Amino acid sequence: xxxxxxxxxxxxxxxxxxxxxxxxxxxxxxxxxxxxxxxxxxxxxxxxxxxxxxxxxxxxxxxxxxxxxxxxxxxxxxxxxxxxxxxxxxxxxxxxxxxxxxxxxxxxxxxxxxxxxxxxxxxxxxxxxxxxxxxxxxxxxxxxxxxxxxxxxxxxxxxxxxxxxxxxxxxxxxxxxxxxxxxxxxxxxxxxxxxxxxxxxxxx
Amino acid sequence: xxxxxxxxxxxxxxxxxxxxxxxxxxxxxxxxxxxxxxxxxxxxxxxxxxxxxxxxxxxxxxxxxxxxxxxxxxxxxxxxxxxxxxxxxxxxxxxxxxxxxxxxxxxxxxxxxxxxxxxxxxxxxxxxxxxxxxxxxxxxxxxxxxxxxxxxxxxxxxxxxxxxxxxxxxxxxxxxxxxxxxxxxxxxxxxxxxxxxxxxxxxxxxxxxxxxxxxxxxxxxxxxxxxxxxxxxxxxxxxxxxxxxxxxxxxxxxxxxxxxxxxxxxxxxxxxxxxxxxxxxxxxxxxxxxxxxxxxxxxxxxxxxxxxxxxxxxxxxxxxxxxxxxxxxxxxxxxxxxxxx
Numbered sequence: 230x231x232x233x234x235x236x237x238x239x240x241x242x243x244x245x246x247x248x249x250x251x252x253x254x255x256x257x258x259x260x261x262x263x264x265x266x267x268x269x270x271x272x273x274x275x276x277x278x279x280x281x282x283x284x285x286x287x288x289x290x291x292x293x294x295x296x297x298x299x300x301x302x303x304x305x306x307x308x309x310x311x312x313x314x315x316x317x318x319x320x321x322x323x324x325x326x327x328x329x330x331x332x333x334x335x336x337x338x339x340x341x342x343x344x345x346x347x348x349x350x351x352x353x354x355x356x357x358x359x360x361x362x363x364x365x366x367x368x369x370x371x372x373x374x375x376x377x378x379x380x381x382x383x384x385x386x387x388x389x390x391x392x393x394x395x396x397x398x399x400x401x402x403x404x405x406x407x408x409x410x411x412x413x414x415x416x417x418x419x420x421x422x423x424x425x426x427x428x429x430x431x432x433x
Numbered sequence: 434x435x436x437x438x439x440x441x442x443x444x445x446x447x448x449x450x451x452x453x454x455x456x457x458x459x460x461x462x463x464x465x466x467x468x469x470x471x472x473x474x475x476x477x478x479x480x481x482x483x484x485x486x487x488x489x490x491x492x493x494x495x496x497x498x499x500x501x502x503x504x505x506x507x508x509x510x511x512x513x514x515x516x517x518x519x520x521x522x523x524x525x526x527x528x529x530x531x532x533x534x535x536x537x538x539x540x541x542x543x544x545x546x547x548x549x550x551x552x553x554x555x556x557x558x559x560x561x562x563x564x565x566x567x568x569x570x571x572x573x574x575x576x577x578x579x580x581x582x583x584x585x586x587x588x589x590x591x592x593x594x595x596x597x598x599x600x601x602x603x604x605x606x607x608x609x610x611x612x613x614x615x616x617x618x619x620x621x622x623x624x625x626x627x628x629x630x631x632x633x634x635x636x637x638x639x640x641x642x643x644x645x646x647x648x649x650x651x652x653x654x655x656x657x658x659x660x661x662x663x664x665x666x667x668x669x670x671x672x673x674x675x676x677x678x679x680x681x682x683x684x685x686x687x688x689x690x691x692x693x694x695x696x697x698x699x700x701x702x703x704x705x706x707x708x709x710x711x712x713x714x715x716x717x718x719x720x721x722x723x724x725x726x727x728x729x730x731x732x733x734x735x736x737x738x739x740x741x742x743x744x745x746x747x748x749x750x751x752x753x754x755x756x757x758x759x760x761x762x763x764x765x766x767x768x769x770x771x772x773x774x
Contacts (some may be wrong), residue, residue, distance in 0.1 A: 233590070236590075237590050237591070240589060240591075241591070270567055284540065286539075286618060286619050287442060287539040287540040287541075287619060287620070288535050288536060288539075288540050288544070289619045290518065290519060290528070290532045290535065290620045290623055291620060291629070291633065291698075292516065292518045292519035292520070292528075292532070292629075292632075292633075293514055293515070293516070293520075293632070293633050293636050293637075294519060294520065294521065295517040296636070296640065296641070297466070297467065297470045297514050297515065297636065297640070298470070298511060298514060299474075300473075300477045300507070301474070301478070302471070302474050302640070303439045305641065306633075306637065306641060306645070307644025308637055308641065308643075308644070308646065309645050309646045313617050313618070313619035313621070314619065315619075315645075315646075316624070316633060316645070316647075318622060331444050336511075336514060336515075336521060338519050338521075338526045338528055338546075338547055338550050339536060339544060339547045340544040340546075340547065344678055376524065403693070421687075433434070
């Protein structure tokens with residue numbers, strides 16, 4: 230009895246040690262890896278999503294199919310975070326922006342995403358901080374946002390009197406490609422709610 | 434003379450191998466499909482030349498695998514998408530009935546196109562019972578391997594849990610889960626349903642940046658099975674299993690025992706993952722038609738019949754020593770069942 234117990238304890242000890250020794254490097258690597266915090270204010274709803282985020286949360290079943298068909302792989306999921314919105318998708322244009330291809334709306338089995346023509350999509354509106362954008366402060370020429378916009382001049386164009394100053398138009402649906410390509414480190418262009426307007430209002 | 438073989442001694446016993454094949458196939462698809470997705474996005478972006486050499490090898494392998502079936506990877510690989518929770522198979526969208534129930538409870542409305550996606554699974558469940566659990570569920574593969582692990586651990590003298598709880602507990606879990614869905618306005622049953630968790634987390638692991646919190650929950654269920662009750666989660670706690678059990682209560686295709694050929698060896702009872710009692714014809718709504726008992730039966734006494742109820746207990750098998758001792762004189766009634774020699 231005594232020897233059996235001792236043998237069992239030794240086996241259990243070896244077992245536990247093996248598991249721990251295997252898990253240790255992995256967990257250390259995970260622990261020390263730099264964490265890039267996602268800016269929660271820059272989490273966009275998917276194109277064609279229900280406008281009310283509560284309704285969207287209730288309708289989404291978290292199957293992940295929208296992410297699985299997304300060609301630019303811009304759709305991310307609340308994996309650990311998000312509370313009740315866990316496993317629901319979002320887009321962070323600072324990481325990767327939507328190209329308005331419409332595959333996610335087509336594949337969604339629920340009413341969370343409805344098929345919407347790209348001009349009618351409402352993810353927000355691009356907002357330009359004229360105190361940060363290179364051409365607006367006469368620090369050079371750029372035009373990255375204008376040339377990358379999937380909707381063309383209906384959404385963003387150059388200002389009439391200066392060939393490189395971008396101006397957001399009414400057609401902007403807030404896909405965020407301009408945010409993705411913006412070369413300025415402080416990202417003077419961002420996606421805001423439609424009511425907030427296309428020009429940053431500075432408190433100062 | 435041959436034994437009376439009205440329904441038994443057919444090919445049913447090979448179904449268990451087919452079942453393992455389906456289980457492995459479904460699980461493999463859950464891993465392969467995200468890789469296909471990552472690959473097809475690279476094809477769509479013409480980014481193959483930008484890949485690192487190691488990644489390029491992986492994509493060469495994927496390309497070789499898919500080349501016979503696919504002309505344009507960026508589009509053709511869309512035909513099979515998703516997982517067992519909700520997916521698209523050659524243009525047909527199908528969803529788990531629990532997904533529909535949870536979504537209806539959370540949104541408190543009915544969205545008909547989504548309701549339709551559960552039509553095929555529901556009809557199949559009405560006919561074949563809880564077959565999803567035994568034949569398709571990706572978690573079931575791991576849980577059954579976990580059962581083998583507990584046998585292995587038992588050989589090394591490690592104690593594993595053998596508690597028995599009430600199978601009706603899972604109906605409470607289902608009811609409370611749907612209630613919580615309704616109160617919170619979020620499809621939270623998806624977070625405690627292992628096949629949904631596995632499909633999602635495998636996708637996250639391959640195509641997103643690592644697994645989420647659901648993986649921890651799944652590991653907890655595996656430990657529960659190992660340390661508390663054999664296949665405890667499926668039998669006592671799984672909300673989806675509860676829904677499938679309810680739908681499959683009057684399933685048309687049932688495993689039944691041919692009492693004439695049964696020899697009461699009890700192998701069916703010990704092999705049953707769900708702790709049912711095939712030896713005494715007690716299958717009930719918990720049975721998932723997994724055919725493990727059919728495969729293990731040495732005399733082919735178990736097989737499928739088209740009936741909507743189980744036969745009431747037919748008593749001891751006519752080939753059992755006890756029955757033969759008791760009925761020595763009346764044996765001829767059952768034909769030539771005893772003329773083995």
